[in-house]
Amino acid sequence: MTIRRRDALAAALLGPALSALPAHAQTSLGGCMPMGDWTSFAARHIQPDGRVIDFDTPQQHSTSEGQSYAMFFALVHDDRRNFERVLAWTEFNLSGGSLAQRLPAWQWGRKTDGGWGVLDPNPASDADLWIAYALLEAARLWDEPRYRTLGRALLALVVREEVVVLPGLGRMLLPWPKSLGKGPVWRLNASYLPLQLLRRFHQEEPTGPWNEIATNTVRMIGATAPQGFAPDWCGWSTEQKAFVVDPDKGATGGYDAIRVYLWAGMLSPQEPARATLLKSLYGPRRALEKSPAPPEYVDTGTGITRGTGPAGFSGALLPYLKAQDATAALAAQLARIPLDLGGTAPAGPRPLPYYERMLLLFAQGWLDGRYAFTKTGALQPQWRPACPSTRTA
Structure with missing residues (x-):
């Protein structure tokens, strides 16, 4: 096992005693960082x-x-x-x-x-x-x-x-320019709206729309996850004044929605909406109590799952599971992550796809203590010399 995964697993198993340390020191306690x-x-x-x-x-x-x-x-x-x-x-x-x-x-x-x-x-x-x-x-x-x-x-x-005032809701970020949007159902994507970023933009522009968008994002996630799973896409109906199933993509949660759990898991413990978000997003934790791997797709209206999520999905859930103190599930998902992510070994497996690698970079870097976010969304990187033994994946 690499230093990277050993330290992350130690962080998962040490639990509360480790969480008392500063964020950047919880998983890599030596003089270098993987x-x-x-x-x-x-x-x-x-x-x-x-x-x-x-x-x-x-x-x-x-x-x-x-x-x-x-x-x-x-x-x-x-x-x-x-x-x-x-x-x-x-x-x-x-x-x-x-x-x-x-x-x-x-x-x-x-x-x-x-x-x-x-x-x-x-x-x-x-x-x-x-x-x-x-x-x-x-x-x-x-x-x-x-x-x-x-x-x-x-x-x-x-x-x-890209910011529009939706009747009955208020200001919201669209997935694309408002010139491409249209009512009466406006399409939205929760994975496009990490709360950390919205908090940071509010610090930069206190009179801007960012706190209102953050409030509406929390509301959107809670309203569109009746079984604890976030959908990839949803809509806001200006006629019903309510969040509705996306008219094109339906209620499926998969490759977009996996990031919603990732962003929520990496929130600062001091983020006011963190507890609300984690409470709304109970689906993956419940699913992992019954299965060793997260589902690839889920019908967010019924909670019915299908397929086995790839290794990148397991990676994306690491901060979420850490935030939920789901120690056994965290260890199980760590075990699904290949040691050779990039196919660096001559006879090793095919490299993981770009998107899975990105999910793992976010999750593993956070779990290893390479970075954290403050309650106002500021980035806290931990810049230390790289460990020579971990320069290859």
């Missing part, structure tokens, strides 16, 4: 020019989501070189040269004519939030004012183009 997951991910997925590739797609595409997450993890690991080159590629290729003037296109890759470029110019608001967050926190942690200027400009674009 970095192998990030370095192997960057070596495989980040190209020299800063493009983050999802190799498991026919178009070998890159997404604004992938670029945003890579910026976040570069900051978590004090990796300024990768942060800057990922930012530069994103701005030039997805925003026409200026993130301050244009929200990034969500998809770029191989076109049908064999060329390369933007495949879908529409933005995705979750990526827009993560890019803005990474810029604001990089400005603070690295003392780089130009990042704050750019982050604030991007956030202003988000408010102008």
